[in-house]
Amino acid sequence: MKLLDRYMSAVEFHLPEKRRNEITRELRANILDKLESLAEQQGRAITEDDVSTVLKELGHPQRVANSFSPPQQLVTADLFPLYKQVLAYGAIFMFVLEMIRFCVVFISSGHIALATLFSGFMLKALLMFASVTGVFYILSNPPGGKPFFKPYQCWSPEQLPPVTHGWQRISLCEQTTEFSSSLFFFLLLHYPLLMPDEVMANLTIGFAAATKQWVPWLAAAVGFSLLFNIWNLRFSFWSRFKLAISAGLNLMIAILLLCMSRLPAIIVELSAADERVPSIDIANSFISAGLLWVGLWLVFEGGRDLYRMWLLSRTF
Amino acid sequence: MSEEHLEKLRQELRRGILVLAVLGSLREAHYGYSLRKQLQDAGLDIDEGTLYPLVRRLADQGLLTSEWRQGEGRERRYYRLSAEGMALLASLSGEWQQLNDCVSKILEVGREIT
Numbered sequence: 325m326k327l328l329d330r331y332m333s334a335v336e337f338h339l340p341e342k343r344r345n346e347i348t349r350e351l352r353a354n355i356l357d358k359l360e361s362l363a364e365q366q367g368r369a370i371t372e373d374d375v376s377t378v379l380k381e382l383g384h385p386q387r388v389a390n391s392f393s394p395p396q397q398l399v400t401a402d403l404f405p406l407y408k409q410v411l412a413y414g415a416i417f418m419f420v421l422e423m424i425r426f427c428v429v430f431i432s433s434g435h436i437a438l439a440t441l442f443s444g445f446m447l448k449a450l451l452m453f454a455s456v457t458g459v460f461y462i463l464s465n466p467p468g469g470k471p472f473f474k475p476y477q478c479w480s481p482e483q484l485p486p487v488t489h490g491w492q493r494i495s496l497c498e499q500t501t502e503f504s505s506s507l508f509f510f511l512l513l514h515y516p517l518l519m520p521d522e523v524m525a526n527l528t529i530g531f532a533a534a535t536k537q538w539v540p541w542l543a544a545a546v547g548f549s550l551l552f553n554i555w556n557l558r559f560s561f562w563s564r565f566k567l568a569i570s571a572g573l574n575l576m577i578a579i580l581l582l583c584m585s586r587l588p589a590i591i592v593e594l595s596a597a598d599e600r601v602p603s604i605d606i607a608n609s610f611i612s613a614g615l616l617w618v619g620l621w622l623v624f625e626g627g628r629d630l631y632r633m634w635l636l637s638r639t640f
Numbered sequence: 641m642s643e644e645h646l647e648k649l650r651q652e653l654r655r656g657i658l659v660l661a662v663l664g665s666l667r668e669a670h671y672g673y674s675l676r677k678q679l680q681d682a683g684l685d686i687d688e689g690t691l692y693p694l695v696r697r698l699a700d701q702g703l704l705t706s707e708w709r710q711g712e713g714r715e716r717r718y719y720r721l722s723a724e725g726m727a728l729l730a731s732l733s734g735e736w737q738q739l740n741d742c743v744s745k746i747l748e749v750g751r752e753i754t
Contacts, residue, residue, distance in 0.1 A: 347696070349715075349717075350672065350692070350696075350717045351692065353671070353672070353714065353715060353716050353717065354671075354672035354673050354688070354692060356714060357671070357672070357673030357674075357716070358673055358688075361673070361677075381688075382688055382689060383689045387689070388689060391689055391690070391692075391693040392692075392693045392696055394697075
């Protein structure tokens, strides 16, 4: 019976201390009953091989011990959809935080720290994943067994978004892209507020005088766009009203960008003549072309918003 | 349908009635192995790894009473229904009969159609 003793010791190791004696005592009695019955059936004494077969049938000691403990889940099936949603929004939040940091570094030093952006996001995302999972573990296994809250209780059909077309749902990817790009340009246009005075004094490149006249208008439009994107994060579906706002914003920003793309120079060198920046003309050509294409894309988006408004007006 | 999928569905179907079968058997006192034998003789072969923890859970819930008894040179833990377990058994039996009647009718209609 050496094998039985070893098996019981292994089971005991995986059991909670409070219930260890009680469960092993009973399990041993049940196994001995089975071995006794087997001996009767075969008409001979039990060998260690027979014991080994019986124990194998019963299962791995850890599995047997676990079957006596109440089942535990990291996240219950009930909470899992909510858990996934929180993780998705958490990832967006972390990305936005990292994007702000990236923008501040870029604006204040001109350094495009893409590797830092990626590694910073991964670290924050992992921390967020661990924290959210920890919270949901406690919610799934509440002390005392009484749930803190039951999801999906407070709702009514009237609160569901009036969505009839698939495209009316704003995907998480779309929300993230729009929000991050708006935030990036908002911070870029407000760079004088973010930069230390000594950095400002040593800048070699800045907006041209003609560009500066357009910047407040563009900053205001991008600011509205940012607020609108926050609204879309909370209510992620298109209505006629929201499409009208989106079309207005897209077309307004498009007009501003197209006008700016026609300027002779967007950026100029601020440094002394002997420190001339050689690539300033090339940079201006690239920026003008970029503004033109982004402007045209926004014209398309504005037109699409108006078309969708028309589609919705036919539906209702 | 694969054999594995069929086995999974079969286990799901059986899982629901295991509690009822165990409660029904424990109207008279049994120890673990004798309970398994009784269920086996009735045509319900339950894996020991499922049965013994289930009996412990029912006892923890107050549906079974238990006591250690000495017999044939060895101690055994005997279980039987508590008053609460008796009430639950009566309630679950009624539910089972009702379900059985409904499903039998549905299967009967299905058989006539095919």
